[in-house]
């Protein structure tokens with residue numbers, strides 16, 4: 001064993017890994033989408049495992065309330081309010097200097113994903129909203145790149161590996177292993193995002209640090225299988241657990257592709273990547289406000305329930321037509337007005353990325 005591989009000795013002992021697997025890791029690129037609780041654990045484990053190039057994408061800055069679960073950051077990072085992607089890069093340089101890290105401080109959207117994710121061997125999801133997940137899912141299916149979905153809120157975690165079907169059927173996971181191991185995609189499993197305001201978010205429902213830690217650890221194990229070519233070992237089921245209720249479940253979803261009529265992986269219509277579906281953010285001229293137009297909910301939004309959830313965060317008023325909440329984020333005051341048809345006006349910014357971030361944190365998708 002050569003000296004540059006010595007630090008990976010314990011990992012190379014694993015069946016199906018060896019020196020060849022380690023060399024494949026060192027030559028791989030993993031793109032980590034989001035650097036919060038999931039993303040920071042993912043980036044830490046991938047760096048220690050020796051994945052040669054990490055691209056870390058995150059739009060947010062570190063604050064004190066992140067430290068309870070975001071393992072790459074410390075009090076000094078929070079005091080300096082560093083961008084998460086940059087702080088993660090600095091920390092990883094001290095953990096494993098063999099790994100190259102590209103830090104991207106930006107809001108991931110349909111106009112930049114092709115640029116940032118170019119060259120990815122695997123995409124790892126540390127995102128906080130379904131709209132961006134569908135965008136990543138579109139990209140993954142279109143380009144035939146494996147995508148490891150993960151989510152955690154409260155004490156609940158969910159994860160699934162997407163090995164996309166390709167038009168020619170020539171991806172490594174589709175041939176040469178006795179059976180085709182391509183999986184359903186995220187839209188096969190969850191056809192539409194839940195209407196705005198119906199899902200819990202970490203900022204309203206809370207989160208215990210171990211839930212994202214488990215999901216992230218699972219995602220990294222799957223990514224290591226993918227990057228070393230062990231596709232026959234990739235978990236084919238949807239993982240779901242609740243640490244507070246002590247439930248661990250695996251759902252067999254393999255038939256969702258054959259049985260379903262997925263616009264993305266069956267018809268190859270990439271509506272999020274093409275910008276046809278999504279939040280349609282509009283800056284409201286002269287008002288220091290941005291309007292987000294989410295998909296219209298057929299049942300309308302339960303503003304009263306959402307108001308109850310948001311009350312601990314600041315003043316909230318609700319009437320038949322809308323909910324208005326006054327919140328403080330990163331020390332700045334904002335006014336969020338959510339209408340029953342799914343529209344939201346975020347006052348206090350003229351930047352669509354900031355408005356989308358606030359919506360994901362406090363209202364959820």
Ligand SMILES: [Zn+2]
Nearest residue numbers: 185188262265
């Ligand atoms: Zn699909």
